[in-house]
Amino acid sequence: MNNKQAAKPPAPAMWENPRFRNWIAVARACHLVQQELARKLKPLDLKTPHLDILVNLTRTPGISQQDLARKLFVGRSNMTMLLPQLEKRGLIERRPDAEDRRVLRLSLTPAGEALAGEAIAVQAGIVDDVMSLSSAQECDLIGDAMRRIVEHLLESQSAPDDEQGDTQ
Numbered sequence: 001m002n003n004k005q006a007a008k009p010p011a012p013a014m015w016e017n018p019r020f021r022n023w024i025a026v027a028r029a030c031h032l033v034q035q036e037l038a039r040k041l042k043p044l045d046l047k048t049p050h051l052d053i054l055v056n057l058t059r060t061p062g063i064s065q066q067d068l069a070r071k072l073f074v075g076r077s078n079m080t081m082l083l084p085q086l087e088k089r090g091l092i093e094r095r096p097d098a099e100d101r102r103v104l105r106l107s108l109t110p111a112g113e114a115l116a117g118e119a120i121a122v123q124a125g126i127v128d129d130v131m132s133l134s135s136a137q138e139c140d141l142i143g144d145a146m147r148r149i150v151e152h153l154l155e156s157q158s159a160p161d162d163e164q165g166d167t168q
Helices: 018-044 048-059 065-071 076-088 110-131 136-158
Strands: 092-096 104-108
Touching: 018 048, 018 110, 048 065, 048 076, 048 092, 048 104, 048 110, 065 076, 065 104, 076 092, 104 110
Parallel strands: none
Antiparallel strands: 092 104
């Protein structure tokens, strides 16, 4: 065979692995749900990172900026960019902590609470729609599996490099 006629590579074994195929299905579904959420949040002038902040401030009023960044798996630079956008719109307030003035506590304004309620309803509608395709038992299995994955990845990220088999 000459150089111009490359042999067609065999189908990768990974596609035969049900774990890989199912992981791809989960990733594709997650991506499409995120696209749908972004589309439906557009009339509210919100992006999904803003929704993540509003949801967390609804659930945990007074959370520190640093704890929120940790919870959302984002760096301080992302928070530094996103929070002023919400603050400028009058949706959140940042106040110094009573005991440690270096710590900023975050809370929703009344306008933020109203918009968060609308956006959470949008998100809940999407989740309800897509999860209605599965039984309650299947939903629990999916959730349990995803929580185990999150826990595993968080544990591996916090392990020292030598425990992760890093040979560099």
